[in-house]
Amino acid sequence: MELHVKRDHSSSSHQYPNRARMLISCPDGPGIVAAVSHFLHQHGANIVQSDQYTMDPDGGMFFMRVEFDLPKLGERLEELRTQFSTVAEKFKMDWQIFQVSHKKRLAIFVSKEDHCLVELLWQWQAGDLDAEIALVVSNHTDMQSYVESFGIPFHHIPVTAETKAAAEQRQLEVIGGDIDVIILARYMQIISPSFIEHFRHKIINIHHSFLPAFVGGKPYAQAYQRGVKIIGATAHYVTEELDGGPIIEQDVQRVSHSDDVNELKRIGRTIERVVLARAVKWHIEDRILVHNNKTVVFN
Amino acid sequence: MELHVKRDHSSSSHQYPNRARMLISCPDGPGIVAAVSHFLHQHGANIVQSDQYTMDPDGGMFFMRVEFDLPKLGERLEELRTQFSTVAEKFKMDWQIFQVSHKKRLAIFVSKEDHCLVELLWQWQAGDLDAEIALVVSNHTDMQSYVESFGIPFHHIPVTAETKAAAEQRQLEVIGGDIDVIILARYMQIISPSFIEHFRHKIINIHHSFLPAFVGGKPYAQAYQRGVKIIGATAHYVTEELDGGPIIEQDVQRVSHSDDVNELKRIGRTIERVVLARAVKWHIEDRILVHNNKTVVFN
Amino acid sequence: MELHVKRDHSSSSHQYPNRARMLISCPDGPGIVAAVSHFLHQHGANIVQSDQYTMDPDGGMFFMRVEFDLPKLGERLEELRTQFSTVAEKFKMDWQIFQVSHKKRLAIFVSKEDHCLVELLWQWQAGDLDAEIALVVSNHTDMQSYVESFGIPFHHIPVTAETKAAAEQRQLEVIGGDIDVIILARYMQIISPSFIEHFRHKIINIHHSFLPAFVGGKPYAQAYQRGVKIIGATAHYVTEELDGGPIIEQDVQRVSHSDDVNELKRIGRTIERVVLARAVKWHIEDRILVHNNKTVVFN
Amino acid sequence: MELHVKRDHSSSSHQYPNRARMLISCPDGPGIVAAVSHFLHQHGANIVQSDQYTMDPDGGMFFMRVEFDLPKLGERLEELRTQFSTVAEKFKMDWQIFQVSHKKRLAIFVSKEDHCLVELLWQWQAGDLDAEIALVVSNHTDMQSYVESFGIPFHHIPVTAETKAAAEQRQLEVIGGDIDVIILARYMQIISPSFIEHFRHKIINIHHSFLPAFVGGKPYAQAYQRGVKIIGATAHYVTEELDGGPIIEQDVQRVSHSDDVNELKRIGRTIERVVLARAVKWHIEDRILVHNNKTVVFN
Known part of the structure; x- marks a missing residue:
């Protein structure tokens, strides 16, 4: 259907x-x-x-x-x-x-949070993402029926600490040899170095960003307690250094003391989906070159 | 004159x-x-x-x-x-x-970089900063004639590691008992805890900010090497934790791979002066309340 | 289903x-x-x-x-x-x-362009729009299956110059007496003064905006020819003056000479959906007061 | 001095x-x-x-x-x-x-409002405007001592309806044959077509901009009454069509219902000076090409 x-x-x-x-x-x-x-x-x-x-x-x-x-x-x-x-x-x-007429083939990885996936599917459906979404991989089944309603294959591959290596092996199998870019659309698992090596500068991740950065857990709670006035998101290529790969795109939104932690998260989600979609679009349009740990984006 | x-x-x-x-x-x-x-x-x-x-x-x-x-x-x-x-x-x-008719009295501290001082003086002269600039204190003489051309007293108080305590004592003397807020307009000296204690939530500082934050020296060089797409500035009240006090205001500007380190610094200066001036204006207009390490800004 | x-x-x-x-x-x-x-x-x-x-x-x-x-x-x-x-x-x-526990009831009007409707449904589904979407009305059937997949009633009411009065009568019937706000999510029909009178300051519209404004048809083509550097969107309450009602929210995005007319339209769509969703959220949260032709938005 | x-x-x-x-x-x-x-x-x-x-x-x-x-x-x-x-x-x-080593020679025209002139002089003095400011022309004397304090020649050339032609003739004389660009830094006189013809795409003007645009006098009052949420400024080359020439740069700032007309004007001034300075910088760096009524800006 x-x-x-x-x-x-x-x-x-x-x-x-x-x-x-x-x-x-x-x-x-x-x-x-x-x-x-x-x-x-x-x-x-x-x-x-x-x-x-x-x-x-x-x-x-x-x-x-x-x-x-x-x-x-x-x-x-x-x-x-x-x-x-x-x-x-x-x-x-x-x-x-x-x-240009050879459409890039995308694999999207997702966990439970759907905002980034929904945005990518909407932009794709609207014709704004000129690519083929070959498959969606998830360690949960929450998004299965939604993804399949677009006619896109959905692969449920659970991941635990014990099964991680096998799960990544299974991911490689379903992805096959013909994928141009993997998008981590709020995929909440750490990717192993050997998996990254397979797709050097071909895995795009999105995460929240703050001025200043907050280390440790619950960054939104920390941002609230510190009263930050701006929150943001960063899309980057995945490297072995966690969240330390070449930055593709960033954006921010103004917040105030009256935005509580939930509202900050809500705003964060909106920035994340916009920033990730832009990064994916630029990758698809071959606008990004990587040198050392830095991107050159011609847009 | x-x-x-x-x-x-x-x-x-x-x-x-x-x-x-x-x-x-x-x-x-x-x-x-x-x-x-x-x-x-x-x-x-x-x-x-x-x-x-x-x-x-x-x-x-x-x-x-x-x-x-x-x-x-x-x-x-x-x-x-x-x-x-x-x-x-x-x-x-x-x-x-x-x-409201009792104008706040400001003391501005500056070192060699003039962009924040010039902005404050220009806004003050234009009638946009409804306060009295009582004096300017500097550990250098570079800005002396400029400040005095506005008819504002300028106090040159050199600071070295050895003379720091004496210098702060001298600063307290020239400031006197009737100053409402001290503005560190790129004053490149660390303020001692006892000085801060005198002016709890009455010292405003400005510094550059990045997503992500960079620790160590040469943050603009690091930002360039990492290819950040956004740089910013944060104005905050000074507390004993370096650059860790309650945030008053932040703003950012978009940059690209083609902005070299000097251009990033130039853009950074422009953001700093705007953000500091806004923070000062809100303080002057009694719009800021501080609780724990967070501000509530009614604007 | x-x-x-x-x-x-x-x-x-x-x-x-x-x-x-x-x-x-x-x-x-x-x-x-x-x-x-x-x-x-x-x-x-x-x-x-x-x-x-x-x-x-x-x-x-x-x-x-x-x-x-x-x-x-x-x-x-x-x-x-x-x-x-x-x-x-x-x-x-x-x-x-x-x-607050009494959820506002929304009616969404849409024609063929889906970006605003999709955004509202997504935010609603994500729990970010705390309201009940009572029904969707459209002069076309394009969005019918999509709307119904959310379990939301869809009413197809065609409109021509001749049938306009009857169509609005039919719209009033399906809406019933218990609707708090009508959202024109790219509904490309002019609303009659008598219909507006029924829902004074309860109809929210979204349209593109430019600096400067362009009169006449094809505003995006004009914006391209004039080389504007910023395009935007305005959400406002509908009054008898076309696109002249009280402004609720506006936002903009930077563009460049290299964005062609299609790209300007694409960017325009993204701004429109964000701006409309914010306006709807503020209306639902009772944050907007209207006086003469101006809103006071407490947010 | x-x-x-x-x-x-x-x-x-x-x-x-x-x-x-x-x-x-x-x-x-x-x-x-x-x-x-x-x-x-x-x-x-x-x-x-x-x-x-x-x-x-x-x-x-x-x-x-x-x-x-x-x-x-x-x-x-x-x-x-x-x-x-x-x-x-x-x-x-x-x-x-x-x-590149041949510095562009600038002539700045100003009336009574100083914010754009002050910004240009500050950026020039800070080394951010890599040009020579050859002279300042004004129909008033308000800025004379300020301009001369920088060692820049100041020419007071009054303009009335009757003396306009003679005044422009005098302007051409003081400008001489070796000026690369004329900057109207809030110069409140209309430039004649023959003067424009002398400096085709070499005269840069700055003016306020709104979404939507307001025709007639007192645009800030109109913007306040309409409750706009964003105000902006546009820098453009001067053509025979008033404020209708090729747009070089635009920027905006968010405002709210609580900003009164004076505050809107104050914010407007801040945007104007930033936008004008950017446009001048790009002109000086030969980044702007004009075709028909549109600029291509390579930046």
Whole structure:
């Protein structure tokens, strides 16, 4: 049963069959932009949008995102990649070329809190998230019927301290080999280093943030007691350091002394869902490059 | 020489010779608002604005700010205070009554960075800070001629590790007995507990804030390396815990990967001056009550 | 069939069976707060929260919102209202007393765009909108199955130029006599003056807003062509002047030259749903007073 | 007498003697980026930062900003310009190359309100505005001693309906031929079309903005009466259409019913000075391209 009919909308992936995006990171040096744009021009591509950023002109890192149209992209992409590798080698580039019409495949992990999942599904259904939601994984069954009402496969994989390794193995199986990004939509389990290694800079997490940060449990209670005037949320790539990975997006909202702990949590939920959805959108649109523990977001 | 002529403006302290503000904190219980408003009505006062907040209805704390007009306030204020003490005793109130036409006297402490001082002087000159700037104290002479051009006394009191106690003694002397609030406008010296004790909840400090917070030195460099998307500032009352006092106000601004450390600092300065000026304004207008380590701000 | 099970949460309406809210507007004068708080104290009520605002101290209007607890409120409410009318008459008050445990009943009007409706239903389901959604009315059937999946009655009432009067008559019938507020969640029909008269300051609308405003059709296209840097949305009570009623809430988001018309619309939708939901929440919590064409919002 | 000593700071104009910025607008087409970057590479330039934007891929306009380093830029700039004109002609480019070390020369026009002027002078003095303030022009003398205390020439040129043409003639004389941008920092006179023609897209104005916009006089009074929840300011290039030129920057602040007209004006002033300073900074850094009535801001 699928209550929610995805409406017919013109998303970018449908509109632009011949569009591609190229992401490049490399040590800075003269001639990089010239080499890339010359290469693309030579192959008949038209650059639609291009962003560059150099972290430090002398001996720093260079980052580039190019969006281009190439007639018959589908047929010519492999050849293009092969030929570009010569350019890439010369400049010691880390690089990728993405076909815009090839939708990214998402896996969403969720526990019991639904606000982030609901937002992602709504944006997806509204055509604002140009991706395919391949499956939802949860250590609880609370969201099962809701997820399935969208026609999306739901996998219940319980996790306990004892079964953690087996549970992650099971997660890898249901995810399969063809997932572009995993979204922890309030998934309340710590991910093991070996799982993270499988999906380096491909797991996005969301968590609450405060000025100042509060260590220890019950951060909202602490924020209330300290009378903070602003609360926020941070979306980041998951690394081995808990909540310490590269920040993708942050946002905040003003609060006052009269907001009690429950109201702070309610506001926090609203920020979390907006911030996570933005981070996912930027990942899907190939707008994010990671260097060391920092993102470069071209948006 | 006074280059800067304070313009003739109608500030609230001039406009309302008969206006007073009352601040009350006490354990919550039935009949407080009734008792206060009955008392004021009985004495011929008209309540112009009134704010209350109860931290927790059962056994919590009650906070109240009342702004009222009383004919011939100047003559009758002492009597009013004497008579109110009976009401106050009954409810175990901490309370104060301020005459709006009595301008608060400010002492500003500054080191070398001028952005917060300049903002305060500009707002004061523009008539937006309804107070008297009694003096400026600095451990450097950089700002001397600028401050004196406003006709404001400037006291240069150097501070070293050895002379700290003597320097604070000297500060107390130049401040004298009639200062309502001390503003640390980027004053880069730690205040001793005994000095703080003299001015409990009367010293306002400003410092940068980040999500997440960064411990250790060079926070802007750390923020840059982590790629934060939002930076902010916090104004708070100074307590013995460094940067841990009750928060008065916070604000933030969005930044991006392309803002280098200097640009982050520049943006940080702009937020700091705005946030500090707001905190000072609220203190001057008797809008802040402190309970434990939290402020209640009626604005 | 009800897929969406409303979770068991402790909303304020359940938590506080003895809590009431009083809203008062009257010409300002001495003794109002004293009279109200004395009355409440005399009847055994404990004031939990109280806000006042005087538009202009001399001859202006006075507004007050009091939240109080009264033992056995349910049994005593009618008597309280009767007795308060004496106080009210003396001060020429417009006033109302609401029982918090009596949930407001909402009617939502929608056309084809679903973002505002989805947000309201999600917040309602999450327990963040403490009200009863009595019915949804639409001039289209697009949202029917979605609305009914929540167990909420859906009424399809088509509207054409010819059938408008009959359609509004039909709307009044399905709404019945027991609706507290009507929410136009992107309902793309103009409401007739006679319908508005039935629900004075009880119909909330949402629409896009820009700096500067653009007259004529296609405002997003105009905003794009003019290169605005900020777009927003306004929630307001519906009056006879189109989009000219008292403003309840507004918010904005930053945009740039690179956001095309579709992206501006997408961002606009996100602002609209947030702003409308806040306005509805404040209405439900009896936080809004209207005077002339202006709201006083105690939040 | 110069009270205000401009501190020794490392601004970008000092730091980068060999840096240049190129701005390009032209009809979109294949090979533009390739041609520009190839040209620069060929001449030994290293691209530090590059931004492009295409308004509409099919038959639309293309905009580009390139920041590059070229050894011995000072000696080679004229030759570079000459040689680039061949590239430019081929793509029908409007283009300019700016030497970063060549500071832009500003003329500031002011009337009686000082907040925008004070902000610009403060940011300039703090080293945050990397330009030369060549002169200040005013139709009043209020700001004369303040401006002269910075060592900046001040020209008092009164304007009446009768003397307007002569006054503008006098303004042109004192400005001379070497001014890069004129800033109307609350200059309350309408600029004539012929004066605007002299400085096409080189005059920046600031004015208040509201959602919705209010026509007629006393906009702050109207905003208060309508109870707006957000007020803002817009910086734009001056065109013949009053306040209708290309928008450079906008920002807003939240207000409430309790902010009276004076408070709204005070908040408005704070937004105006921040927004104007940002617009000036972006102009100085060659970040703004204008097409039709819209800006493309690369920041």
